[in-house]
Amino acid sequence: MNEPNTSQFSPLRTHLGRTVLITGAGQGIGAALAAGFLSRGAAVGLLDIAPEHLNLRAAELNKAGARLAAAVADVADHEAVTEAVERLSETLGATFDVVVCNAGISPKHEGRGVPMAGMDPAEWRRVVDVNLTGTFNVVHATVPQMIATGYGRIITIASVAGRTYFPHVGAHYAASKSAVIGFTKHLAGELGPHGITVNALAPGRITTSLIRTVSQQVNDEVVAATPLGRLGEPEEVAEVALFLTSDAARFVTGQVIDVAGGWLMT
Amino acid sequence: MFDFTGKVLALTGANGGISQAIASLFYGYGASLVLSDVNGEGLDQFAVELDPSGTRVATIAHDVSKSEDADAMAALAEERFGSVDFLVTGAGLYLAQLVESMTDDQWRQSMAINLDGVFYTCRAMIPKLRDGGAIVNIASMAGHRGSFQHAHYAAAKGGVLVFSRSLMHELAPRGIRVNCISPGLIETPLIQPLLRSQGEALLRATPLKRFGKPEEVAGVVAFLCSRAAGFVNGETIHVNGGLYVVG
Numbered sequence: 001m002n003e004p005n006t007s008q009f010s011p012l013r014t015h016l017g018r019t020v021l022i023t024g025a026g027q028g029i030g031a032a033l034a035a036g037f038l039s040r041g042a043a044v045g046l047l048d049i050a051p052e053h054l055n056l057r058a059a060e061l062n063k064a065g066a067r068l069a070a071a072v073a074d075v076a077d078h079e080a081v082t083e084a085v086e087r088l089s090e091t092l093g094a095t096f097d098v099v100v101c102n103a104g105i106s107p108k109h110e111g112r113g114v115p116m117a118g119m120d121p122a123e124w125r126r127v128v129d130v131n132l133t134g135t136f137n138v139v140h141a142t143v144p145q146m147i148a149t150g151y152g153r154i155i156t157i158a159s160v161a162g163r164t165y166f167p168h169v170g171a172h173y174a175a176s177k178s179a180v181i182g183f184t185k186h187l188a189g190e191l192g193p194h195g196i197t198v199n200a201l202a203p204g205r206i207t208t209s210l211i212r213t214v215s216q217q218v219n220d221e222v223v224a225a226t227p228l229g230r231l232g233e234p235e236e237v238a239e240v241a242l243f244l245t246s247d248a249a250r251f252v253t254g255q256v257i258d259v260a261g262g263w264l265m266t
Numbered sequence: 267m268f269d270f271t272g273k274v275l276a277l278t279g280a281n282g283g284i285s286q287a288i289a290s291l292f293y294g295y296g297a298s299l300v301l302s303d304v305n306g307e308g309l310d311q312f313a314v315e316l317d318p319s320g321t322r323v324a325t326i327a328h329d330v331s332k333s334e335d336a337d338a339m340a341a342l343a344e345e346r347f348g349s350v351d352f353l354v355t356g357a358g359l360y361l362a363q364l365v366e367s368m369t370d371d372q373w374r375q376s377m378a379i380n381l382d383g384v385f386y387t388c389r390a391m392i393p394k395l396r397d398g399g400a401i402v403n404i405a406s407m408a409g410h411r412g413s414f415q416h417a418h419y420a421a422a423k424g425g426v427l428v429f430s431r432s433l434m435h436e437l438a439p440r441g442i443r444v445n446c447i448s449p450g451l452i453e454t455p456l457i458q459p460l461l462r463s464q465g466e467a468l469l470r471a472t473p474l475k476r477f478g479k480p481e482e483v484a485g486v487v488a489f490l491c492s493r494a495a496g497f498v499n500g501e502t503i504h505v506n507g508g509l510y511v512v513g
Binding site for chain 1: 505
């Protein structure tokens with residue numbers, strides 16, 4: 001059977017010499033990404049808005065004497081992101097050549113996305129600021145160095161909700177994730193000549209704190225509609241990001257890869 | 267990158283450019299191989315170079331348009347290695363023909379090799395596949411956006427994409443994942459005529475400013491077969507340097 005892959009990441013040194021920035025690294029998929037890239041030999045910069053999660057994660061990952069640095073910033077704040085990236089680079093002694101734009105929010109009200117007609121415009125703006133503008137801010141702060149070195153790997157985190165109607169999120173989340181996909185494809189064309197690949201992951205339902213804010217019934221519905229008959233694990237998303245940033249995927253760019261167990265097939 | 271020791275790969279069209287790279291990569295990762303190709307002699311030559319002892323590689327002549335050949339390949343896989351972990355359908359035929367002057371036989375031949383062959387091979391292998399295994403069908407960029415002078419090929423490859431997504435539902439309860447790869451322009455003998463006539467324009471349209479290499483497709487096949495892709499199912503990964511990013 002297809003059991004979730006939550007085992008330790010294989011100790012391959014596929015990312016030795018790489019310096020990786022991960023946003024939203026404090027928990028969930030971001031935390032799995034951090035563990036994955038560290039296990040592959042990369043130096044990792046962690047960025048998160050919540051100091052409590054970030055510090056906990058950094059302390060946990062630091063045990064093995066890994067090369068890692070952490071900074072608190074709101075990705076929606078361009079200035080704060082630019083400053084944090086500079087600080088992290090300085091601490092790690094290298095500029096970032098791999099970036100995973102993972103920070104994202106999906107506000108829920110009593111376990112459901114609020115209907116658009118009743119949506120507070122401030123909530124709309126916040127979701128777009130974090131999920132879309134935050135992705136721009138992080139890439140904007142790191143891409144000049146990639147262009148300068150002629151190498152880069154950018155991963156954005158979209159969602160199946162950015163590709164089709166997904167009843168369990170709000171319209172702001174869906175729209176922002178669709179926009180992330182457009183941003184990704186455009187960047188692939190623009191940055192390809194500089195040796196930079198840009199790809200998006202579109203996770204389905206992954207067992208993170210985001211999904212624990214919704215009712216069990218919602219998650220049961222998704223499992224029932226997922227051919228593999230289960231939810232995904234954060235490590236399974238991280239594995240795809242590790243692959244897409246590895247040398248083996250060097251001719252893959254501008255693509256959106258679903259990590260959804262067959263829930264949506266595109 | 268991956269450890270496929272003790273795993274068995276069944277691969278059609280194995281003497282082709284991309285498939286040879288897949289065979290070499292999986293062999294290097296420790297897998298045993300059941301290779302088939304319409305050119306049995308050429309395949310044997312390739313297999314001997316790959317595994318002179320023949321202990322981890324078995325070969326069979328295989329016209330994918332014939333269902334009995336697929337059954338023979340499946341029987342060989344069982345006889346030599348007991349079962350199969352990964353099935354990759356690499357056989358294909360890519361000829362330039364305009365619809366207006368395309369004969370019934372030309373249309374049928376393309377359908378038979380590019381689409382019927384995938385059905386026959388998958389059907390024959392399903393009973394041999396171990397639970398938790400993986401199928402990767404090699405489709406094509408043409409199957410998504412169409413292709414001038416290749417309407418039959420493109421139609422067949424489009425068929426492979428939806429066939430795969432349908433088969434995915436049938437095999438998911440056994441934990442067998444079914445995914446596709448759609449290569450773009452990969453430097454193989456198959457596309458030399460195309461490169462001669464339109465190579466420069468296609469290169470200009472490719473963001474990475476180069477064509478792909480067979481190994482660059484093989485690496486993605488290996489990923490899709492591996493546990494690292496455990497929640498990737500019913501997907502198509504394009505390997506095209508950014509030439510086509512729709513969908």
